[in-house]
Amino acid sequence: MDTQTPAEIPMHTEKKTFVRRLAPDRSQRIRLIVQGLFVILNGWLGIQFLLWVRYYERGGQGFSVARPAGADGWLPIAGLMNFKYFLVTGIVPAIHPAAMFLFVAFLLMSLFLKKAFCSWLCPVGTLSEYVWKLGQRIFGRSLRLPRWVDIPLRGLKYLLLSFFVFIIGAMSAEALQDFMHAPYGIIADVKMLNFFRTMGTTAAIVLMLLVFFSLLVKNFWCRYLCPYGALMGLVSLLSPVKIRRDADACIDCGKCARACPANLPVDHLVQVRSVECTGCMECVAVCATQDALQFSLPPRKALAPAERWRGRALSPLAVAAAMACIFFGVILYAKATGHWQTNLPREVYLELVPHANQAGHPGM
Ligand code: SF4
Numbered sequence: 001m002d003t004q005t006p007a008e009i010p011m012h013t014e015k016k017t018f019v020r021r022l023a024p025d026r027s028q029r030i031r032l033i034v035q036g037l038f039v040i041l042n043g044w045l046g047i048q049f050l051l052w053v054r055y056y057e058r059g060g061q062g063f064s065v066a067r068p069a070g071a072d073g074w075l076p077i078a079g080l081m082n083f084k085y086f087l088v089t090g091i092v093p094a095i096h097p098a099a100m101f102l103f104v105a106f107l108l109m110s111l112f113l114k115k116a117f118c119s120w121l122c123p124v125g126t127l128s129e130y131v132w133k134l135g136q137r138i139f140g141r142s143l144r145l146p147r148w149v150d151i152p153l154r155g156l157k158y159l160l161l162s163f164f165v166f167i168i169g170a171m172s173a174e175a176l177q178d179f180m181h182a183p184y185g186i187i188a189d190v191k192m193l194n195f196f197r198t199m200g201t202t203a204a205i206v207l208m209l210l211v212f213f214s215l216l217v218k219n220f221w222c223r224y225l226c227p228y229g230a231l232m233g234l235v236s237l238l239s240p241v242k243i244r245r246d247a248d249a250c251i252d253c254g255k256c257a258r259a260c261p262a263n264l265p266v267d268h269l270v271q272v273r274s275v276e277c278t279g280c281m282e283c284v285a286v287c288a289t290q291d292a293l294q295f296s297l298p299p300r301k302a303l304a305p306a307e308r309w310r311g312r313a314l315s316p317l318a319v320a321a322a323m324a325c326i327f328f329g330v331i332l333y334a335k336a337t338g339h340w341q342t343n344l345p346r347e348v349y350l351e352l353v354p355h356a357n358q359a360g361h362p363g364m
């Protein structure tokens, strides 16, 4: 998806003048802060959710906290099921509605800001990023797989995504409703927590292998295996905001391509359409040339680069603000319309949570 038409390949016949960028780049500092805040938010939700589960595991004894609906963000499959249910029936599902609203919020981000969800918010993406950066410190470099290995491996995430879309696409609204109202659907979040709390040997080995490969290859999980990222990447093709290079200002130093964690040939593209671009702005951060590279809307028709990008380029603060507006806007809407929480009687959880591991998949 990162090929380009001949018309996009600029011909560099004359030596261009280097104009140093006027303002220092702050994108990576701002992105780090956003990533950190989101990790803290998820940590806080995780602790609150664990306390909630422990309360019900003790039969309703001890310290009681409310179930954090935000923990539904860790149920992307429930999000997809609920979204389909909503599209078919027009009814907001009663079980894990927050999973659907968060799913929609992340889709909207991808629609407007490329796959920025992956590099700015997703805690797994954040973990992946710092694991490969650690790997670079340990081994001195990251491993770049040859194209004949890289391209088929990149297809794996689409296979996984197709599997889920096929299964959920084939389910009727009634089947989706039955699934979500079955004990398995109601406590899918508790089962997810228990998976990590009581991990078996096989799962632990798979996890360790993933960490090992993530040390060697940049964003191993995201690039090859994450079906959520695959979906966000496909939606991001529609994004009007993209990384765009101004061939007149660019001095062809190639720093942007070398910095790109997705290994995209940024220095040879006029705009980065690739599904692998996560809008991380690392390429923009290393570019020292004024107006050469921006995360922006299509340029104006103007002769001077400065004019072309005026009012079109997004600052990192604008990216962070746009993400915050989408994220909090969707949550506020869900809360205001009374569709954020799963409202089930306490007795249901008292019965189901302590026996979560016994709740079998409804289809099995
Ligand atoms: S970093 Fe990339 S966009 Fe910036 S001047 Fe160098 S080649 Fe051009």
Ligand code: SF4
Pocket: 243, 259, 260, 261, 262, 263, 264, 266, 272, 276, 277, 278, 279, 280, 281, 282, 283, 284
């Ligand atoms: S470095 Fe630039 S081109 Fe590469 S993934 Fe990040 S934003 Fe996209």
